[in-house]
Amino acid sequence: MAKRKATKKNSTSKKSKKSLKEKFTLSRQQKVVLGTFLFFLGIALFFAFLSFFYNWKVDQSEISQFTDRSSVPKNWLRKFGAKVSHFFIFEGFGVASLIVPVLVSLTGIYLFFDLNRKRLAGFWFWGSLVMLWISIVFGFIEQESGLFAGVIGFETNDFLQDYVGFIGTVLILAFFAIVYIVVRLKYTPEKIAASIKKTQETIVEDFEQHQATEEANTKSSEETDLEEDPTKKEEAEVLNATKTITLEKEPTNVEEKPVNSTKEEKIVIKSADNPSDIAMEVETVQEEEEVENLSAKLVKDFGEFDPKLELGNYQFPTLDLLKDYASQTGGITIDQSELEENKNRIVDTLKNYKIEIAQIKATVGPTVTLYEIVPEAGIRISKIKNLEDDIALSLAALGIRIIAPIPGKGTIGIEVPNKKSTIVSMRSAIASPRFQNAEMELPLSLGKTIANETFVVDLAKMPHLLMAGATGQGKSVGLNAILTSLLYKKHPAEVKFVLVDPKKVELTLFNKIERHYLAKLPDTEEAIITDNTKVINTLNSLCIEMDTRYDLLKQAMVRNIKEYNAKFKARKLNPENGHKFLPYIVLVVDEFADLIMTAGKEVETPIARLAQLARAIGIHLIIATQRPSVNVITGMIKANFPARIAFRVTSKIDSRTILDTGGADQLIGRGDMLYTQGNDLVRIQCAFVDTPEVERITDFIGSQKAYPDAHLLPEYEGEESGTSLDIDVADRDKLFNEAAEVIVTAQQGSASLLQRKLKLGYNRAGRLIDQLEAAGIVGPFEGSKARQVLVTDLVALQQLLDEEKK
Numbered sequence: 001m002a003k004r005k006a007t008k009k010n011s012t013s014k015k016s017k018k019s020l021k022e023k024f025t026l027s028r029q030q031k032v033v034l035g036t037f038l039f040f041l042g043i044a045l046f047f048a049f050l051s052f053f054y055n056w057k058v059d060q061s062e063i064s065q066f067t068d069r070s071s072v073p074k075n076w077l078r079k080f081g082a083k084v085s086h087f088f089i090f091e092g093f094g095v096a097s098l099i100v101p102v103l104v105s106l107t108g109i110y111l112f113f114d115l116n117r118k119r120l121a122g123f124w125f126w127g128s129l130v131m132l133w134i135s136i137v138f139g140f141i142e143q144e145s146g147l148f149a150g151v152i153g154f155e156t157n158d159f160l161q162d163y164v165g166f167i168g169t170v171l172i173l174a175f176f177a178i179v180y181i182v183v184r185l186k187y188t189p190e191k192i193a194a195s196i197k198k199t200q201e202t203i204v205e206d207f208e209q210h211q212a213t214e215e216a217n218t219k220s221s222e223e224t225d226l227e228e229d230p231t232k233k234e235e236a237e238v239l240n241a242t243k244t245i246t247l248e249k250e251p252t253n254v255e256e257k258p259v260n261s262t263k264e265e266k267i268v269i270k271s272a273d274n275p276s277d278i279a280m281e282v283e284t285v286q287e288e289e290e291v292e293n294l295s296a297k298l299v300k301d302f303g304e305f306d307p308k309l310e311l312g313n314y315q316f317p318t319l320d321l322l323k324d325y326a327s328q329t330g331g332i333t334i335d336q337s338e339l340e341e342n343k344n345r346i347v348d349t350l351k352n353y354k355i356e357i358a359q360i361k362a363t364v365g366p367t368v369t370l371y372e373i374v375p376e377a378g379i380r381i382s383k384i385k386n387l388e389d390d391i392a393l394s395l396a397a398l399g400i401r402i403i404a405p406i407p408g409k410g411t412i413g414i415e416v417p418n419k420k421s422t423i424v425s426m427r428s429a430i431a432s433p434r435f436q437n438a439e440m441e442l443p444l445s446l447g448k449t450i451a452n453e454t455f456v457v458d459l460a461k462m463p464h465l466l467m468a469g470a471t472g473q474g475k476s477v478g479l480n481a482i483l484t485s486l487l488y489k490k491h492p493a494e495v496k497f498v499l500v501d502p503k504k505v506e507l508t509l510f511n512k513i514e515r516h517y518l519a520k521l522p523d524t525e526e527a528i529i530t531d532n533t534k535v536i537n538t539l540n541s542l543c544i545e546m547d548t549r550y551d552l553l554k555q556a557m558v559r560n561i562k563e564y565n566a567k568f569k570a571r572k573l574n575p576e577n578g579h580k581f582l583p584y585i586v587l588v589v590d591e592f593a594d595l596i597m598t599a600g601k602e603v604e605t606p607i608a609r610l611a612q613l614a615r616a617i618g619i620h621l622i623i624a625t626q627r628p629s630v631n632v633i634t635g636m637i638k639a640n641f642p643a644r645i646a647f648r649v650t651s652k653i654d655s656r657t658i659l660d661t662g663g664a665d666q667l668i669g670r671g672d673m674l675y676t677q678g679n680d681l682v683r684i685q686c687a688f689v690d691t692p693e694v695e696r697i698t699d700f701i702g703s704q705k706a707y708p709d710a711h712l713l714p715e716y717e718g719e720e721s722g723t724s725l726d727i728d729v730a731d732r733d734k735l736f737n738e739a740a741e742v743i744v745t746a747q748q749g750s751a752s753l754l755q756r757k758l759k760l761g762y763n764r765a766g767r768l769i770d771q772l773e774a775a776g777i778v779g780p781f782e783g784s785k786a787r788q789v790l791v792t793d794l795v796a797l798q799q800l801l802d803e804e805k806k
């Protein structure tokens with residue numbers, strides 16, 4: 001009991017803290033106004049402090065007469081300046097107080113531009129310490145007047161002198177100076193030693209260079225001398241001989257450096273007793289340090305590789321770009337009478353069928369309430385399951401789902417839609433600690449479960465996601481929620497999107513972040529693919545990227561992208577060997593059915609290949625479809641997409657196609673969805689993110705510094721329709737003439753027409769169309785539209801074929 005009270009207290013204190021925090025979060029306008037105010041205040045303080053040093057003696061008497069308007073202090077900011085300066089400089093930290101206006105103005109700038117607050121806190125912390133330190137140092141130096149030290153510096157120094165004496169004070173001050181240099185400025189003894197060594201080397205180099213030029217000068221003057229004096233020439237030759245010896249040594253030194261693998265050491269043994277003995281040269285070959293050490297050295301010198309460095313100042317989108325629906329709707333409201341009513345109806349209905357209930361419990365979620373019932377002993381579960389429709393009828397509600405039994409709990413669940421559903425805002429889904437603290441590679445905040453918990457999953461673990469649902473049930477919103485989650489958690493260097501949007505309108509907003517987050521084929525203008533023909537090239541290009549990445553992983557001897565990137569960051573992989581930091585690639589296909597219908601096998605094969613193999617190298621697929629029929633979601637696709645999301649569908653069959661079980665037909669729409677990752681089904685209310693919100697986010701990101709171009713995928717030489725133009729007349733299909741007649745008669749250049757009329761397979765019909773194109777009977781491939789027929793009637797066709805024979 002006591003424990004429960006304690007936890008309750010805890011939770012209320014947490015709540016009040018949270019609401020306090022919410023109260024103190026400033027809007028953008030407030031930040032701008034406050035930022036400007038602080039910036040100006042900082043400037044004002046600076047001038048006030050500066051003039052204090054000239055006028056403090058004159059102004060001292062005026063300070064006590066603050067209310068007396070006839071006395072005018074000399075301080076440039078008059079009474080305010082004199083009073084504040086007196087407080088900070090005289091009674092505070094002396095000269096060091098000049099740090100205060102700097103910090104105040106800096107705070108203004110940070111607020112104005114809404115910059116990283118943690119860093120600002122760091123400035124204040126270290127700034128205050130430095131201020132204290134300087135004031136004590138001045139107290140120490142200038143022990144008489146104390147104006148430069150301020151009361152605090154003066155008194156602290158006095159205190160230290162009394163307790164630890166002169167030497168102790170010096171040591172304490174020196175110690176804190178070192179702490180500052182090491183912790184704040186990050187100077188370690190090694191770094192200092194290295195920079196000293198470097199300067200030493202440059203000085204020596206300069207000196208040597210200077211010597212060399214001098215020598216050259218003297219040599220040229222000597223030569224002119226020698227020409228005049230032959231005795232000097234002989235002497236010079238002896239001298240030159242020794243010089244060449246030293247010069248000979250130099251190249252060996254120079255050559256040793258680039259040879260990394262071996263290091264030669266020569267020792268000459270010569271008997272000291274017998275000078276005529278032949279000298280023996282002993283050569284020992286030592287292997288150079290391992291590569292491992294090189295990487296450790298690189299890390300020590302340059303730190304770990306930071307893929308985010310190029311966009312080092314990138315700011316993640318802020319929460320205030322998302323709308324707060326909870327403040328409008330007041331969050332989840334529990335309607336006691338509704339709960340009571342539903343409970344009674346469930347109990348009564350079951351009673352009618354002679355099912356007694358031992359216990360009932362309700363959990364209110366954002367859209368549905370889960371009633372968990374424990375039936376009396378001896379009741380068969382299938383009996384309750386069969387009553388689904390009856391219960392729905394008696395509750396007069398759509399979207400009732402019975403889970404019998406709830407996996408892992410010995411109860412039966414009945415989900416009943418709430419009369420008033422609550423919108424789960426994307427803001428709450430993003431702000432939740434579950435998402436914020438998620439230690440995942442690609443965290444997705446999908447929405448809230450029935451128990452009102454934010455549902456966060458890792459796309460990298462899924463590893464691919466299939467989304468399906470009838471039109472207007474929230475698929476596009478779901479896709480946006482997924483993309484938004486990634487935008488809030490991943491830096492542009494870490495993830496790239498390949499977006500396929502045949503509907504042309506759903507994902508256009510993401511165009512604004514092309515140079516931050518999107519990947520595209522080289523030589524294409526738009527990164528978002530709206531043309532189905534281009535999809536095939538992109539998919540094949542992704543397959544090439546996959547193969548290249550596998551090669552890189554093999555070379556690096558790692559099993560997956562995470563290990564690879566970790567190794568790359570630790571500088572264990574040499575970029576000169578083609579290694580680079582690999583971002584995750586997320587391929588999103590909105591309206592997969594449309595693709596399959598127009599391009600068939602050509603898309604299915606690379607998709608299946610990617611789905612089977614791409615998980616380890618960080619390519620993840622998300623495909624969405626309106627039409628969950630078996631020829632779209634084929635066995636091959638299903639086998640490789642264990643993670644699936646079903647929005648409301650119209651029939652049980654559709655639900656089975658997506659989830660392998662019913663349930664999606666009983667959802668209520670508007671983002672109500674079922675999620676499965678192979679085993680349990682979880683009912684989730686999808687987080688709602690509206691177009692204006694997505695627009696704000698993409699504007700926010702798009703307005704920041706970007707990469708010069710979108711991430712470029714490898715080039716793919718597509719089998720252009722033009723390549724088939726050189727099909728030989730002799731190689732034509734036996735049915736060529738018949739096919740030409742069918743096409744010309746129907747005036748419709750489609751392979752499916754040939755399939756139907758001539759009862760052919762898809763491949764043969766496709767080949768025939770290629771041959772017809774080569775013969776100039778039909779036009780080139782035009783995506784989802786049928787090809788244009790270039791021959792108007794059968795007579796013209798006959799003429800064309802006859803001419804060919806000639």
Ligand SMILES: Nc1ncnc2c1ncn2[C@@H]1O[C@H](COP(=O)(O)OP(=O)(O)OP(=O)(O)O)[C@@H](O)[C@H]1O
Nearest residue numbers: 470471472473474475476477626670671686687688
């Ligand atoms: N999570 C949600 N919460 C509340 N309302 C939602 C949610 N998701 C969708 N809706 C509502 O449903 C409407 C349709 O959603 P959406 O455009 O995502 O459907 P869709 O399945 O993509 O349709 P289509 O396939 O025709 O594009 C939205 O405009 C919105 O009003």
